[in-house]
Amino acid sequence: MGIYEISLATVVCINIILALGLNMISGFCGQISLGHAAFYGIGAYTAALMVKAGFPIPLTIAAGMISAGVAGLIVGLASLRVRHDFLAITTMGVGFLFLGIVRQQELLGGELGISGIPSAGLGKIGYLAVVFAIASLSAVFSLWIKRSWMGFAFDAVADDEDTARVVTVDVGAYKLAAFAMGTAMAGVAGGLYTYFARFLMPDDFGFITSITVLSMVAVGGIGSVFGVIAATIILTLMPEFFRFISDYKLLVYGALLFAVMRFAPEGLAGFARDAYRRLTVKKQAGETV
Amino acid sequence: MGALLEVSGITVRFGGVTALKEVSFQVNAGEFLCLIGPNGAGKTTLMRAVTGIIKPDAGRVKLDGRDISHRPTHERARLGLALTHQIVRPFRSMTVLDNVALAAGYQRFHHILKAMGSVDRSAERQRARKYLELVGIEDVADKSVVGQPLGVAKRLEVARALALEPKILLLDEPLAGLNSVEAARLADTITGINRDGLTVIMIEHNLGEVLRVSQRLVVLDNGRKIADGLPMEVIQNPSVRAAYVGKESQHAAA
Amino acid sequence: MLYLELLIQGLIHGSMYAVIAVGLTLVYGLLRILHVAHAGLFALGGYLGLLITNATTSLPLGMFTSAIVVGICGMLMYRLCYQPILDRPPYVALIASIGLFIAMEEIFRLVFGPYGLTYKNPPLQSQINLMGITLRSAEVGMVISALILLGILAYLSQRTRIGIAWRATVDDPEISKSFGIDTIKVRYLNFFIGSALAAVAGVFISLLSNLVEPTMGGVPSYKALAIIVLGGLGNVTGTLIASLLLGVVEAFGTIYIGSFLDRDAIAFAFLIVILMIRPQGLFAGK
Ligand SMILES: Nc1ncnc2c1ncn2[C@@H]1O[C@H](COP(=O)(O)OP(=O)(O)O)[C@@H](O)[C@H]1O
Ligand SMILES: [Mg+2]
Numbered sequence: 001m002g003i004y005e006i007s008l009a010t011v012v013c014i015n016i017i018l019a020l021g022l023n024m025i026s027g028f029c030g031q032i033s034l035g036h037a038a039f040y041g042i043g044a045y046t047a048a049l050m051v052k053a054g055f056p057i058p059l060t061i062a063a064g065m066i067s068a069g070v071a072g073l074i075v076g077l078a079s080l081r082v083r084h085d086f087l088a089i090t091t092m093g094v095g096f097l098f099l100g101i102v103r104q105q106e107l108l109g110g111e112l113g114i115s116g117i118p119s120a121g122l123g124k125i126g127y128l129a130v131v132f133a134i135a136s137l138s139a140v141f142s143l144w145i146k147r148s149w150m151g152f153a154f155d156a157v158a159d160d161e162d163t164a165r166v167v168t169v170d171v172g173a174y175k176l177a178a179f180a181m182g183t184a185m186a187g188v189a190g191g192l193y194t195y196f197a198r199f200l201m202p203d204d205f206g207f208i209t210s211i212t213v214l215s216m217v218a219v220g221g222i223g224s225v226f227g228v229i230a231a232t233i234i235l236t237l238m239p240e241f242f243r244f245i246s247d248y249k250l251l252v253y254g255a256l257l258f259a260v261m262r263f264a265p266e267g268l269a270g271f272a273r274d275a276y277r278r279l280t281v282k283k284q285a286g287e288t289v
Numbered sequence: 290m291g292a293l294l295e296v297s298g299i300t301v302r303f304g305g306v307t308a309l310k311e312v313s314f315q316v317n318a319g320e321f322l323c324l325i326g327p328n329g330a331g332k333t334t335l336m337r338a339v340t341g342i343i344k345p346d347a348g349r350v351k352l353d354g355r356d357i358s359h360r361p362t363h364e365r366a367r368l369g370l371a372l373t374h375q376i377v378r379p380f381r382s383m384t385v386l387d388n389v390a391l392a393a394g395y396q397r398f399h400h401i402l403k404a405m406g407s408v409d410r411s412a413e414r415q416r417a418r419k420y421l422e423l424v425g426i427e428d429v430a431d432k433s434v435v436g437q438p439l440g441v442a443k444r445l446e447v448a449r450a451l452a453l454e455p456k457i458l459l460l461d462e463p464l465a466g467l468n469s470v471e472a473a474r475l476a477d478t479i480t481g482i483n484r485d486g487l488t489v490i491m492i493e494h495n496l497g498e499v500l501r502v503s504q505r506l507v508v509l510d511n512g513r514k515i516a517d518g519l520p521m522e523v524i525q526n527p528s529v530r531a532a533y534v535g536k537e538s539q540h541a542a543a
Numbered sequence: 544m545l546y547l548e549l550l551i552q553g554l555i556h557g558s559m560y561a562v563i564a565v566g567l568t569l570v571y572g573l574l575r576i577l578h579v580a581h582a583g584l585f586a587l588g589g590y591l592g593l594l595i596t597n598a599t600t601s602l603p604l605g606m607f608t609s610a611i612v613v614g615i616c617g618m619l620m621y622r623l624c625y626q627p628i629l630d631r632p633p634y635v636a637l638i639a640s641i642g643l644f645i646a647m648e649e650i651f652r653l654v655f656g657p658y659g660l661t662y663k664n665p666p667l668q669s670q671i672n673l674m675g676i677t678l679r680s681a682e683v684g685m686v687i688s689a690l691i692l693l694g695i696l697a698y699l700s701q702r703t704r705i706g707i708a709w710r711a712t713v714d715d716p717e718i719s720k721s722f723g724i725d726t727i728k729v730r731y732l733n734f735f736i737g738s739a740l741a742a743v744a745g746v747f748i749s750l751l752s753n754l755v756e757p758t759m760g761g762v763p764s765y766k767a768l769a770i771i772v773l774g775g776l777g778n779v780t781g782t783l784i785a786s787l788l789l790g791v792v793e794a795f796g797t798i799y800i801g802s803f804l805d806r807d808a809i810a811f812a813f814l815i816v817i818l819m820i821r822p823q824g825l826f827a828g829k
Contacts, residue, residue, distance in 0.1 A: 093811030100808020149404040165362040251649035257642025
């Protein structure tokens, strides 16, 4: 692997953590968030400040995770007040609020961002290994949650909050848990991004980033861990594949987003499910003959 | 010993409409109470106020002597109030079985960290299957709830409520949408469960079934309670007859 | 004097927000879709208005044609993009709409270039002095046409058959269908009017800055969403009031707290505070 491939792989892994975090909130628990990038940013900026203050790598990432998770908990509290589309717009507002604050803060570098962040000191391959391990851990954690009783209760909340309450689910607590876990994952991704990019700009964590992450979740198939991972890989690498038509890459991106929702709203996961069903039906038919 | 459930002075307004005006009633342990009244009388609203799905503008609810007026819905459910919806609301992403298994696992997800740690659903699924058998829909257990006929969805509501092992079963028109055989069978099942000791409040339009199964009747009209007592006596009550006859002549005119 | 000036600036912005957001709230009221691509139609309106005005030297012609064409595009968008996914969960239409908006922005950039276009002879640039406050005629024109357009809309919806059918459908699609109202026709009308209004707003905005550019829909795309939420989602009167209110809050906010929050952030901080106090928006929607 050359330097270029290594950094691509690192970005893919960071995006997987980020997207699986949103999948926890929107996929598992059904709370659409249009401001996920803010938590990514909170993690990144926290880690950057910690690095600059001389703290070593595990601590910086942990600090990013905690600060993003706490912020997520607060936004989660908001999700208890507002519902559905109101929540989607509120989270979008949180994203803009974050950007607005960061842009005007001397401490955070304002418009110019934070530069000169030292590397993690693990070498490019070594760092990729760390990021890959954390991404794998995120995937395993997501799969576990999905299978657990927590995931079962999330399903109920996502399907119908009122009915979930009727069967004793403490909807508020579960929503808070989803927000805290999902945003903490975004914080980890942000911390990892800090060491990777070594230069943070407010716009890295803007509305477009939030939408991009949501696209990864939606294109993958909301709630499906493997679908989200596949979509994250594809959508992260796609601009690279489309380099030869680099001028059209955003057009292709927008059109793809639209097309998937319009023609295959269950995303890659739904697509795979259908294909599998068709295959097994054919096979059974073949066997009975 | 007081009543198991004591509802007093419930008033609910939707904008300018007063859906319930100072409604009070009690249910004793082991009783089978039917709640009747013309369409729009406020029966569903009363059940929703009792379970905390809507916040009444006034009134209190006591369960087992404990005031639960300010408890959220999920806590009331945990304390023993299980409701079925008149308009069915299954969890649409789940199978029929899992709809009930989730309810059967109410102790599993009570503590959120414990819920995170446990994955085994087999015991709850097994119990869920029993409830499905009880209401007679075990043969669609592993199907998705989407696309199930109303008769199945209605009985699923009952099975899901039973899986909560409640103190009081609140049934909102559980028989509507079932054919007469299914309705009679489900009514018998519910009566059987009541005989085994479970307290039941049932909203029902089918007066034949109501008179057959209930021990006491509460009648609502226009948001007020107009009668409360033994079924045969209540049904003879002139104001009850007027409420029904009045509505029926309106229907005939419409 | 500063207060009055800020108030007027706020109302000017607010009136433009109102013209954009009305279409959005109508779509929401009818279909429960957060129609982000509305901002793409707004930008399209700006482009068409400018191109036609430059070609014909007539601003009214440019504005009118732009409104009609964009209105038709709105109807097509409903038919081709939204109608097939209406029964899906709401995020499906939302994300589809975002995708559409991104694609539209890119098409503008690829077709008309990244730096935008300007008017050859920018119309309505003269200064007007009102009670000691200097305004440009484009600003005054925008407010006046907002008043006229929204007035016509109010009149149509109160006094004509189709208008009444339309309001009934926004209130309750199921019941109006049972009354024999052609709800499909109402939807097309809705998209036509909403999109045409967005186009007019697009033309006025381009007059104010003498510029149309691919990203001009960016701000409306999210701010109009904030406004319709503030107004109670689907509530037209609420949306109008919220638009003016937000315009004014932003005008004062940029002066008084602009040093630690930018304009967008002020708008959303306001939105979040209001929603925490009134989760259903300032005015109950549906
Ligand atoms: N969510 C609501 N908003 C406004 N009005 C409601 C709502 N729910 C019920 N109502 C009104 O309250 C009255 C009682 O309704 P309901 O309790 O459903 O009657 P029932 O179950 O006895 O048929 C009716 O007039 C109904 O229109
Ligand atoms: Mg009812």
